[in-house]
Amino acid sequence: MPPKIAFVSRIRWLMLAVALPGALSAADLQIEHVTIVSPERVSPMRDALVRVHDGRIVAISRADGATARSSRDTISMDGSGLFLAPGLIDSHVHLGQIPGMTPDQEAQHPDVAKAARDQIPRSYLLYGFTTLIDLISTPQEMALWKSHGIVPDTYFCGGAALMDGYAMNYAPKPQRYQWWTYMLIEPGTQAPDGIDPALHTPQAVVSRMKADGAICVKTFFERGFGGVRDLPVPKLETIREVVKAAHAAGMPVLMHANSDEAQRFGLDAGVDIMAHGLWNWYQEQSATSDVTPGIRKILDDEVAQNVGLQPTIQVLYGIRDLFSASFLSDPRLSRVLPSNLLEWYRSPEGQWFRVVVSQEMKLPADANPSQIERVFKQFAPAVDHVEHATAYLVARHGCILFATDTPSAPTYANPPGLNGWLEMHRLLDAGETPAQIFKSATLTNAQALKLDQDIGTVQVGKRANLLLLRQDPTQTIDAYAGIEKVILNGRVLDPSELAANAAR
Numbered sequence: 001m002p003p004k005i006a007f008v009s010r011i012r013w014l015m016l017a018v019a020l021p022g023a024l025s026a027a028d029l030q031i032e033h034v035t036i037v038s039p040e041r042v043s044p045m046r047d048a049l050v051r052v053h054d055g056r057i058v059a060i061s062r063a064d065g066a067t068a069r070s071s072r073d074t075i076s077m078d079g080s081g082l083f084l085a086p087g088l089i090d091s092h093v094h095l096g097q098i099p100g101m102t103p104d105q106e107a108q109h110p111d112v113a114k115a116a117r118d119q120i121p122r123s124y125l126l127y128g129f130t131t132l133i134d135l136i137s138t139p140q141e142m143a144l145w146k147s148h149g150i151v152p153d154t155y156f157c158g159g160a161a162l163m164d165g166y167a168m169n170y171a172p173k174p175q176r177y178q179w180w181t182y183m184l185i186e187p188g189t190q191a192p193d194g195i196d197p198a199l200h201t202p203q204a205v206v207s208r209m210k211a212d213g214a215i216c217v218k219t220f221f222e223r224g225f226g227g228v229r230d231l232p233v234p235k236l237e238t239i240r241e242v243v244k245a246a247h248a249a250g251m252p253v254l255m256h257a258n259s260d261e262a263q264r265f266g267l268d269a270g271v272d273i274m275a276h277g278l279w280n281w282y283q284e285q286s287a288t289s290d291v292t293p294g295i296r297k298i299l300d301d302e303v304a305q306n307v308g309l310q311p312t313i314q315v316l317y318g319i320r321d322l323f324s325a326s327f328l329s330d331p332r333l334s335r336v337l338p339s340n341l342l343e344w345y346r347s348p349e350g351q352w353f354r355v356v357v358s359q360e361m362k363l364p365a366d367a368n369p370s371q372i373e374r375v376f377k378q379f380a381p382a383v384d385h386v387e388h389a390t391a392y393l394v395a396r397h398g399c400i401l402f403a404t405d406t407p408s409a410p411t412y413a414n415p416p417g418l419n420g421w422l423e424m425h426r427l428l429d430a431g432e433t434p435a436q437i438f439k440s441a442t443l444t445n446a447q448a449l450k451l452d453q454d455i456g457t458v459q460v461g462k463r464a465n466l467l468l469l470r471q472d473p474t475q476t477i478d479a480y481a482g483i484e485k486v487i488l489n490g491r492v493l494d495p496s497e498l499a500a501n502a503a504r
């Protein structure tokens with residue numbers, strides 16, 4: 001590289017460093033003698049040389065035949081004995097709030113909140129998640145999320161909830177009508193004061209999301225659970241209109257749907273992705289947990305229509321973990337959550353959501369382990385159902401997307417990053433292999449969200465969001481528990497600088 005160009009490019013790097021903290025790649029990178037494991041490959045490519053420039057993969061060749069380049073601007077890494085894989089994608093997260101903290105609590109504890117907001121993005125990276133999709137967000141929330149140092153690449157869907165339906169029912173009136181900027185108002189419904197219903201038709205809502213930079217649309221079919229039942233649900237025609245507008249704008253449509261009724265509705269409306277597994281089989285009574293004829297029809301239709309499914313099984317276990325006496329002492333948590341946040345979770349104030357859930361479940365505040373276990377047994381059928389439905393889809397090559405719904409509620413029991421690794425264990429229990437999990441967390445997710453031009457494989461032209469692993473991820477999910485290096489847009493990150501409570 002002529003000196004003048006090198007100088008100019010260094011100036012450009014400095015400008016980028018000012019403009020895009022966290023999104024910048026430091027230097028050119030070359031990884032030598034590495035084994036590439038990528039979901040589109042039939043077999044790994046051994047002894048490869050991978051070059052990265054400007055945050056993208058620019059060359060892949062055999063290490064022996066290529067001339068290794070080195071200059072002051074190139075970082076060379078020896079990949080001998082290591083595996084190079086695409087970074088993982090979690091296609092269902094919620095990043096707006098600190099897990100387990102209300103906005104009021106965040107305002108009252110600024111030090112705890114700052115430590116949490118700085119750490120949480122790193123915790124996703126620590127477990128290999130270089131891309132996240134927040135399914136209900138806004139440009140303002142995304143800007144806040146991206147302002148905290150090193151952050152995975154993050155995209156968002158707008159949340160097109162039906163007015164006063166799930167999930168906007170949890171917000172107080174009338175603020176909910178301001179917060180849920182993409183809510184749908186159906187014809188014949190009285191709009192709230194000051195809200196123009198013309199801005200809340202399927203077409204208007206989808207256009208606004210698109211203009212705001214959303215890549216997908218999230219819809220909901222949920223009559224309620226816990227202490228909330230009989231919520232209004234959208235009309236089929238409404239969601240069909242949403243799908244039509246979204247597809248015209250090139251955006252996939254996801255639907256919160258975890259029951260047979262909801263997934264049938266989603267299929268009839270033509271949505272692309274069910275944002276949960278088939279947990280609740282309300283219309284099929286069965287003495288066994290084997291897939292019943294009605295459930296089989298739904299799953300077969302999902303396979304035939306190539307609808308993506310996000311099992312999100314760990315969500316159900318996370319409810320139990322909220323009540324576990326030892327959960328917050330799990331040493332793995334201290335790697336993903338700052339110590340002052342963990343301390344706050346243990347305080348009476350930090351236990352608020354546990355109190356809410358125990359009241360909903362009619363548990364005493366000081367429930368003993370056997371009472372908790374008895375209550376959790378209520379979830380056993382849902383766990384059983386989703387495992388059977390997932391296994392059925394695995395056997396028929398259904399489109400399973402890796403997704404965690406982290407956090408699924410204002411709970412501390414879906415810890416960032418770690419929750420993804422826990423979900424992988426649930427998927428193994430349901431019959432997925434490590435290779436299938438690897439593919440669903442990389443290429444399948446990228447395709448479903450229309451990001452596969454940029455991410456999902458180790459190929460020339462793709463963004464250099466990569467993992468350098470000590471074990472082959474198609475053979476074991478333990479590969480993600482001891483990552484050697486995380487590469488984010490060409491920038492090499494060491495796990496020791498990503499873990500919580502580490503001296504930086």
Ligand SMILES: [Zn+2]
Nearest residue numbers: 092135405408
């Ligand atoms: Zn969710």
